[in-house]
Amino acid sequence: MSDVFISAAIDFGTTFSSWAFSFKHTFKQEPTRVTARRWKSPGNSISQKAPTSLLIMPDGETIDSFGYEAERKYATLSEEDTHTEWYFFQRFKMQLYSKTIDRRLKLKDVSGKQLLAKTVFALSIKFLKDDLISTVNKGLIKKESTCEVKEKDEANSVEEGAQAERSSAVEGHDIRWVLTVPAIWDDAAKQFMREAAEEAGIPKDNLYIGLEPEAASIFCRFLPVMDRKGSMSDLQPGSKYMILDAGGGTVDITVHEVGDEGKLKEKHKASGGNWGGTKVDQEYHTFLQKIFGKAILKKMERCHMEDCLQMKCDFEVKKRLSEADLGQKVTVRIPASFQELLQNESGLTLKQSIERSCYKKNIVVSGDKMRIDFELFRGFFDISVKETTKHVSTILKHPDVSDCKTILMVGGFSDSIILQDEMLKAFPDISIVIPPEPELSIIKGAVIFGHDPSVIAERKLKFTYGTVVIHKKGGSECNHRRGKRKNIMGVLCCIDIFDVHVRIGQIVRLGEEQAEREYMPIHPLADETNVQIFSSTKENPTFVTDESCKRIGTLKVSLTPDLLGALIGFRTGGSFTVSFIFGGTEIKVKAKDTASGKEADVILDCLDDM
Structure with a gap:
């Protein structure tokens, strides 16, 4: 750097x-x-x-x-x-x-x-x-x-x-x-x-x-963010807190422990799902479709894009109601262009369309506005809120984080008073901390991280990682199933074996290099080999072809050809070692040719060119 x-x-x-x-x-x-x-x-x-x-x-x-x-x-x-x-x-x-x-x-x-x-x-x-x-x-x-x-x-x-x-x-x-x-x-x-x-x-x-x-x-650890039960900056070493990042697309959750000298340790691997603010948008769009029909909404997007964008912008504001708005009808403006299109396409006014829909008892039309019952509006949040609170509850039951007493809510969707209200109801014994301008906490914390990347001292692995190897002790001496055996250069081998380097849930420290594993290429004259890297959601995978496993990338390793091995038909040396370096936000791998001693640190290539 x-x-x-x-x-x-x-x-x-x-x-x-x-x-x-x-x-x-x-x-x-x-x-x-x-x-x-x-x-x-x-x-x-x-x-x-x-x-x-x-x-x-x-x-x-x-x-x-x-x-x-x-x-x-x-x-x-x-x-x-x-x-x-x-x-x-x-x-x-x-x-x-x-x-x-x-x-x-x-x-x-x-x-x-x-x-x-x-x-x-x-x-x-x-x-x-x-x-x-x-x-x-x-x-x-x-x-x-x-x-x-x-x-x-x-x-x-x-x-x-x-x-x-x-x-x-x-x-x-x-x-x-x-x-x-x-x-x-x-x-x-x-x-x-x-x-x-x-x-x-x-x-x-x-x-x-x-x-x-x-x-x-990172950002909120520096702030005297107060709620009714405490402050993030008051947390002492050993204290644990959950970070709930509710964004537009995803709700992203992890748990940190306060370490020495302000360093942070990840105590629960990151998890979550696509339950962010756009899920609410999707539910609202489905609601409009039920009233007006898909065809009219699509034509509105084609013919009156600016008004459509304004409608989305207005709804974004409505998603962030104030506490005083809880329980009150929510007013949504329907632009004149939409009402004109509706009249031309269906022959109905806005009020007539509402009266013919399943929501006629839940919406009052006044001019160019729909006044929606609060419980109906709140229903747009149901999937997001239920999935989020359910997932948080599951994490809090984990032994490593059962003593977590604080939840830090950040991200733009955390500004939603409805999400905040449901979190307070679901977790009455937990301190819910929401910083000022929660949507800026991430970007400001990222700036601090750029100045000091070592602030996150430990992370917890989300997957088991390893390589694929063959087992040269095949036949009756091996317990691997017969479908995984193959004759390679005259030797009966087991194939597709997952050679584990690190396991899911393992704590890794910043820049910490894991133990080296030594491998022997099959072909004596090879001057390069491709090492396939795999991940698994299981702690002890057996084969890389198991359902829990996924090939995540390839590592090219330069080799010194084994001339003696070429003469006698099998390798006598020329091995190479592979070790993983975790702790950062990306996987790095170190490969070394044992014959020449040449080594290189590379970021794993996880993408295909297909």
């Missing part, structure tokens, strides 16, 4: 994205003083994040705009009927969750046109990277008319910090970049994001992959 004086984070979310940074000298003085981008949303209000929306020019290679500007321009193109050759992507991050990923993966835009997923992600990251560098080089964050005095002071300090540490323009290699991802993502998805970031121009050696709940945990 090159010497840097800025740590910058890109929080690439399912629904919203942004960036933040701080200077090295600022971090040393005040770790939580992080400058975060502020975006101008429709109506000239200020937003903490921008929608993860990307508009790409008809060439399929050039970014036109991102965020609110991308939505505005695509809406204009749609209404002028000049949008057909353009590519518009929204909420595409979840395409990497729980799927087989390769480098040829393609994504469909809103109209069904396809581009390489790597291109879509890389262009988005490039926009955020370039925007950050441009801002830093201006010396301060542009002051919006609604910004507070404090923000102006922060902007001035950015300018002073830049002048104090550097007089020339900042470039990508001057920055340590942290790209955040859900902790529940698999190794292939993390590598995909790394490669997309590198394609976006972020130097490989300056890039960390940060885990979202970990980043939030």
